[in-house]
Amino acid sequence: xxxxxxxxxxxxxxxxxxxxxxxxxxxxxxxxxxxxxxxxxxxxxxxxxxxxxxxxxxxxxxxxxxxxxxxxxxxxxxxxxxxxxxxxxxxxxxxxxxxxxxxxxxxxxxxxxxxxxxxxxxxxxxxxxxxxxxxxxxxxxxxxxxxxxxxxxxxxxxxxxxxxxxxxxxxxxxxxx
Numbered sequence: 001x002x003x004x005x006x007x008x009x010x011x012x013x014x015x016x017x018x019x020x021x022x023x024x025x026x027x028x029x030x031x032x033x034x035x036x037x038x039x040x041x042x043x044x045x046x047x048x049x050x051x052x053x054x055x056x057x058x059x060x061x062x063x064x065x066x067x068x069x070x071x072x073x074x075x076x077x078x079x080x081x082x083x084x085x086x087x088x089x090x091x092x093x094x095x096x097x098x099x100x101x102x103x104x105x106x107x108x109x110x111x112x113x114x115x116x117x118x119x120x121x122x123x124x125x126x127x128x129x130x131x132x133x134x135x136x137x138x139x140x141x142x143x144x145x146x147x148x149x150x151x152x153x154x155x156x157x158x159x160x161x162x163x164x165x166x167x168x169x170x171x172x173x174x175x176x177x
Contacts, residue, residue, distance in 0.1 A: 004114075010115045011113050012112075012113055012114075013111035015108060015110060015111060015160045016170065017159055017160040018155050018156065018158035018159070019170045020105035021063050021066065022120075022143065022156055022159070023086070023090060024075060025059060025063060025074075025170065026124075026135050026139050027083065028059075029127060029135040029138055029139070030102065030132060031086075034074065035112065036059070036138060037060045037138050037141065038059070038089065040056055041056070041057060041070050041118075042056050043080070044069070048068075048069065049094070052067070053068070057070045059138075059142060063156065066156075072144075076102055080097065083097055083101065093116055094109075094111045095110070097109065107160040107161065121123060124136060126172060140154060143155060151176060151177045154173050155173020156170075158172050
């Protein structure tokens, strides 16, 4: 079931911001840059805006705490050529990484609409993205926000500000019953 508020706005492309951590995780797993949800990147000691970022993180804690530096390191290790190739395979938004390998999804060149976000998540749910079932299983698992006998609730937040555009917040996710 789809419910759209301000339906024409659902076609407007905006930066995915931290919701890009979903495809970034999949790409990192599929390319072998990270092995699984326990892959640790050691904190570089630089104090960042959120206290929760100022420590070592694995993939699970990095997505839960939306740790930008973890995903910037991951993108750097994936590399520009492979990142561009995967975004083309995914048909992810405009696929534009020209804003820099560690910043293109952060209020920068990469843009995606709400409808495209839903399409991407639908493919993740249906196991029909061009990734191994293992990679998709790991990412679906790290996206769990709540789980009961009746449902599993998965999702990711993101927020941003761009020149000439209002601030916005994303929540992309789904409920399985």
